[in-house]
Amino acid sequence: ILNVEQSPQSLHVQEGDSTNFTCSFPSSNFYALHWYRWETAKSPEALFVMTLNGDEKKKGRISATLNTKEGYSYLYIKGSQPEDSATYLCAFGGGFKTIFGAGTRLFVKA
């Protein structure tokens, strides 16, 4: 059974703090690793898709790294802002074989 684990489950930080989350996934039969951001009352929004070991992607203050050999990805947020408050989902695989983690719920306090 393929399992995608995310940690921590939730995280409370102050505005301006930098933070990071972990996504662990099976290291065999790797297709792709996706990160999504899901704000309350909105739809999940794609942040990054990573397909190669060692990939690093960046979008503004958010960045992600990928290690397919050991089966983990990190998502970093530099200088958290209240608008970063959301659930961050990672997803392993692709197409109909996509398996989502339970997400990390980030709360950024002003």
Place this chain on the structure above:
Amino acid sequence: DTGVSQNPRHKITKRGQNVTFRCDPISEHNRLYWYRQTLGQGPEFLTYFQNEAQLEKSRLLSDRFSAERPKGSFSTLEIQRTEQGDSAMYLCASSTGGENGQPQHFGDGTRLSIL
């Protein structure tokens, strides 16, 4: 707005009733997915269409659930004889074809509450 559209946004119904949800994907996307999400969990795959063909169904999808995409455009998900355990957020997503690196574009979901 040319994103994925789902309706209704909310549905409250009594146990035993049938419900139907609709999803309009991004027009040029040939792949369409349905997911179910419950509190504290990530989206859980239910079924997948490529154009009008339903190519994959989760074992979790009981025979009370049926999905269609008759013309390869919009899709409907029907739940018959609803049970309290069906209460969840039902998400639809679409993507282009090609390799597995394509991100999925999600709708806002339909939240189903069974009384």
